[in-house]
Amino acid sequence: MSLLVVGSVALDSVYTPFGQTADALGGSAVHFSVAASLLNRVRVVGVIGDDYPVDQLTRLAPRGIDWGGVERATGESFRWKGKYSYDLQSRETLETRLGVFADFRPQLPAGSEQAKFVFLGNIDPELQLSVLEQVDRPTLVACDTMNYWIQSKREALLALLRRVDLLMVNDAEAREFSGDWNIHRAGRWLLEQGPTRVVIKQGEYGALLIEKGRTFAIPAYPLEEVFDPTGAGDAFAGGFMGYLARRGLVSTDLMRRAMVYGSAMGSYSVSGFDIQGFEGVTTEDVEERVRRFVDLTHIPAADRIA
Amino acid sequence: MSLLVVGSVALDSVYTPFGQTADALGGSAVHFSVAASLLNRVRVVGVIGDDYPVDQLTRLAPRGIDWGGVERATGESFRWKGKYSYDLQSRETLETRLGVFADFRPQLPAGSEQAKFVFLGNIDPELQLSVLEQVDRPTLVACDTMNYWIQSKREALLALLRRVDLLMVNDAEAREFSGDWNIHRAGRWLLEQGPTRVVIKQGEYGALLIEKGRTFAIPAYPLEEVFDPTGAGDAFAGGFMGYLARRGLVSTDLMRRAMVYGSAMGSYSVSGFDIQGFEGVTTEDVEERVRRFVDLTHIPAADRIA
Numbered sequence: 273m274s275l276l277v278v279g280s281v282a283l284d285s286v287y288t289p290f291g292q293t294a295d296a297l298g299g300s301a302v303h304f305s306v307a308a309s310l311l312n313r314v315r316v317v318g319v320i321g322d323d324y325p326v327d328q329l330t331r332l333a334p335r336g337i338d339w340g341g342v343e344r345a346t347g348e349s350f351r352w353k354g355k356y357s358y359d360l361q362s363r364e365t366l367e368t369r370l371g372v373f374a375d376f377r378p379q380l381p382a383g384s385e386q387a388k389f390v391f392l393g394n395i396d397p398e399l400q401l402s403v404l405e406q407v408d409r410p411t412l413v414a415c416d417t418m419n420y421w422i423q424s425k426r427e428a429l430l431a432l433l434r435r436v437d438l439l440m441v442n443d444a445e446a447r448e449f450s451g452d453w454n455i456h457r458a459g460r461w462l463l464e465q466g467p468t469r470v471v472i473k474q475g476e477y478g479a480l481l482i483e484k485g486r487t488f489a490i491p492a493y494p495l496e497e498v499f500d501p502t503g504a505g506d507a508f509a510g511g512f513m514g515y516l517a518r519r520g521l522v523s524t525d526l527m528r529r530a531m532v533y534g535s536a537m538g539s540y541s542v543s544g545f546d547i548q549g550f551e552g553v554t555t556e557d558v559e560e561r562v563r564r565f566v567d568l569t570h571i572p573a574a575d576r577i578a
Numbered sequence: 579m580s581l582l583v584v585g586s587v588a589l590d591s592v593y594t595p596f597g598q599t600a601d602a603l604g605g606s607a608v609h610f611s612v613a614a615s616l617l618n619r620v621r622v623v624g625v626i627g628d629d630y631p632v633d634q635l636t637r638l639a640p641r642g643i644d645w646g647g648v649e650r651a652t653g654e655s656f657r658w659k660g661k662y663s664y665d666l667q668s669r670e671t672l673e674t675r676l677g678v679f680a681d682f683r684p685q686l687p688a689g690s691e692q693a694k695f696v697f698l699g700n701i702d703p704e705l706q707l708s709v710l711e712q713v714d715r716p717t718l719v720a721c722d723t724m725n726y727w728i729q730s731k732r733e734a735l736l737a738l739l740r741r742v743d744l745l746m747v748n749d750a751e752a753r754e755f756s757g758d759w760n761i762h763r764a765g766r767w768l769l770e771q772g773p774t775r776v777v778i779k780q781g782e783y784g785a786l787l788i789e790k791g792r793t794f795a796i797p798a799y800p801l802e803e804v805f806d807p808t809g810a811g812d813a814f815a816g817g818f819m820g821y822l823a824r825r826g827l828v829s830t831d832l833m834r835r836a837m838v839y840g841s842a843m844g845s846y847s848v849s850g851f852d853i854q855g856f857e858g859v860t861t862e863d864v865e866e867r868v869r870r871f872v873d874l875t876h877i878p879a880a881d882r883i884a
Binding site for chain 2: 358359453454455456457460474476477478480486487488489490491494495496497498525526528529532565566567568569570571572574576
């Protein structure tokens with residue numbers, strides 16, 4: 273079923289203990305769609321400047337990404353520069369240049385108003401709300417956000433939460449937004465703001481799917497090599513939404529499986545710089561990794577143990 | 579089957595944002611046995627001074643703890659004083675007074691040489707080795723350790739690892755011992771030192787059971803209130819070993835279930851100060867919590883989803 277993502281299409285320069293990139297393909301919509309497209313066709317809405325390496329971007333197109341909703345504006349593309357700590361557990365933003373992204377006003381291309389699965393990547397919550405005005409009756413709307421909007425646009429963010437089905441944030445964001453360090457109380461508080469479900473990403477520790485009265489926890493895939501955490505959360509969202517769009521419905525059971533697809537995509541994402549972790553990855557590879565998650569978390573039944 | 583724990587029987591003074599204790603029952607062998615005894619009879623080997631509140635300790639005896647192996651020496655009991663950060667994620671040791679523990683030389687009481695399940699709590703690895711000299715043919719020997727021994731008695735610890743079946747440590751200890759920040763590489767390195775299995779506890783993020791070529795991950799039980807993390811790792815070990823002793827065998831499947839019992843015990847432990855989190859907890863409560871873990875981690879099969 274139709275899947276739409278609105279978010280940044282950026283150029284990232286990243287420093288990790290294992291190497292660095294300069295002006296590499298990045299941005300929430302890119303990481304999201306590279307992952308999602310392994311499961312379902314995805315349409316991207318965003319903006320790039322006239323300096324963006326469009327050839328690199330469209331080389332991804334055969335994988336099922338529709339870049340038709342990416343506006344090309346005059347000026348510089350959104351650039352982000354960041355540096356990770358030795359253990360990749362924390363990062364420092366060295367530079368953010370919004371460029372054409374500063375004036376981005378998402379306009380959905382014709383036909384997108386029928387989108388059934390909508391992911392609002394981490395942009396100004398007022399813009400996220402404006403996207404919702406342009407879609408008819410989506411089956412599922414999920415959104416991301418970040419500390420910057422939590423601090424500067426809290427009211428708009430709360431208005432957004434009343435209109436989305438699912439909020440997907442990392443643990444630090446959940447704690448900051450709720451003002452509660454206990455992640456389960458923070459999740460419950462977020463549910464009380466409107467969404468039916470909250471996904472809290474915990475990096476190398478996995479992720480939680482919190483619903484009223486019920487929680488699902490999935491560990492991260494065991495990786496002996498991690499190169500670049502940038503975009504892992506967006507790749508998670510892409511796997512999550514891509515799986516649901518492919519199935520065309522929502523339910524707790526489907527969401528739980530979607531969490532596994534999200535986790536699988538997160539594990540590919542961190543295995544390479546920018547989007548290189550997905551190089552050569554096929555849908556069958558993803559299915560195999562999902563099966564490995566089932567083994568990773570399997571608790572044998574007491575009466576079946578010799 | 580017979581279960582034996584060797585470790586500290588201490589008096590803890592703990593400061594957390596939610597309250598404090600003074601000279602409360604603590605020590606690895608106490609936390610371990612309070613948890614284990616909900617599943618299997620357990621014999622404790624340790625030492626206390628003549629100031630220890632034995633009446634408090636033996637009040638626990640009806641729950642199936644045999645304190646007969648706890649030597650009563652002249653002098654002060656082992657005391658530990660610590661303070662936790664606002665989010666309980668880190669702690670500072672304010673004071674350690676070894677007292678009679680400084681001269682502790684574990685002597686197993688008659689009959690203990692037949693113990694089949696042996697847990698060597700966090701004490702000097704040379705003493706842990708000396709306990710192994712006193713047991714005949716245990717089914718499973720597991721041990722804990724800490725940064726202090728990793729730094730000061732590395733060779734003895736490596737000698738110990740060659741003789742135990744399972745090492746149970748927290749993530750910081752695994753990283754420090756292996757010199758590797760990647761927890762899965764750290765786990766593999768620890769396996770290479772001798773044990774067949776390594777359990778890595780990750781606090782609020784759960785725990786890993788690492789075997790050659792296969793890993794099991796279990797999240798922590800979702801708790802909205804956590805009061806005191808002291809002893810949670812020992813309670814985990816108690817649940818883990820208690821379950822295996824009750825079943826009387828070891829296998830990967832049993833170990834995976836043992837991880838769930840360990841996690842359940844950890845969740846009770848942090849729910850109260852010292853050992854109060856276990857007050858009123860029955861074996862049936864534990865079984866119910868284990869069932870909740872199965873739901874918490876359950877990934878629905880794709881073909882069973884509507």
